[in-house]
Amino acid sequence: MGITSQILDPDHWQAALAALDWQVEMGLSDWVQEGPVNRYDLPERLERPSETAPAPARTPQTGPQTPQSDPVAVAQRAAAAADSLAALRDAIAAFDHCDLKKGARSTVFADGNPVARVLILGEAPGREEDQEGLPFVGRAGQLLDRMFEAIGLSRQSSDPASALYITNVLPWRPPQNRDPSPEEIAMMRPFVERHIALINPDIIVALGNIPCMALLNEKGILRLRGTWAQALNKPVLPMTHPAYLLRTPAAKREAWADLLALKARLHEIRS
Numbered sequence: 001m002g003i004t005s006q007i008l009d010p011d012h013w014q015a016a017l018a019a020l021d022w023q024v025e026m027g028l029s030d031w032v033q034e035g036p037v038n039r040y041d042l043p044e045r046l047e048r049p050s051e052t053a054p055a056p057a058r059t060p061q062t063g064p065q066t067p068q069s070d071p072v073a074v075a076q077r078a079a080a081a082a083d084s085l086a087a088l089r090d091a092i093a094a095f096d097h098c099d100l101k102k103g104a105r106s107t108v109f110a111d112g113n114p115v116a117r118v119l120i121l122g123e124a125p126g127r128e129e130d131q132e133g134l135p136f137v138g139r140a141g142q143l144l145d146r147m148f149e150a151i152g153l154s155r156q157s158s159d160p161a162s163a164l165y166i167t168n169v170l171p172w173r174p175p176q177n178r179d180p181s182p183e184e185i186a187m188m189r190p191f192v193e194r195h196i197a198l199i200n201p202d203i204i205v206a207l208g209n210i211p212c213m214a215l216l217n218e219k220g221i222l223r224l225r226g227t228w229a230q231a232l233n234k235p236v237l238p239m240t241h242p243a244y245l246l247r248t249p250a251a252k253r254e255a256w257a258d259l260l261a262l263k264a265r266l267h268e269i270r271s
């Protein structure tokens, strides 16, 4: 019996579903085809210019790149022009210089309460976030919610004192959840800075290495975690990422110490 007829057979579809569940459990996140597909290939008609058509005249490249083609300069201008969260969301969605955008389903902007005193800065959307268009909705996100609820903070709260605002350095899911490159971080940094300026939180929590790179220009979250730093004139608390805590439950003790330090600092600022 062929695989397709086995799957359609009522005696076999449950086995097929169980096999699929097992693969997802083991970390499968994307379907691949028999052969590689280069999604950045130009369409056929652009690939082969007509043999009779004259070659387009080339503009000589002289001097350094113009600011229009420098992704960081373009991002800086777009971010500076965004005078509201809605305008910033539109500016990010319109930014075409980051290749991650081409492979993503959603531009994941933020979640939570914009008047929150605590802003959580994560790394980049994963598969579930890309599907739902919201940050931290997968397993790591559920752990994040439980961690911060344990010190009385929630993205659902309407009270600024107990609210959270959550965003990421990258609004697009990197393929296979790879780490974003330094160039990708650098070109999205102006948007992160503007986002933080518009929210104006009392405290930023940098979850994992990528936000530490973006805000502090430093890597090594296991060394940085729990030590207060300063960026954009705000106190920054680096903490280990909840995805790391899911893999390394023994590290939850230190994460709890960091949450208590955050709670104490908030109390200090308030009084």
Ligand code: URA
Pocket (backbone or CB within 6 Å): 122, 123, 124, 125, 126, 129, 134, 135, 136, 137, 140, 141, 168
């Ligand atoms: N990990 C992150 O850093 N951000 C998300 O939104 C989801 C997972």
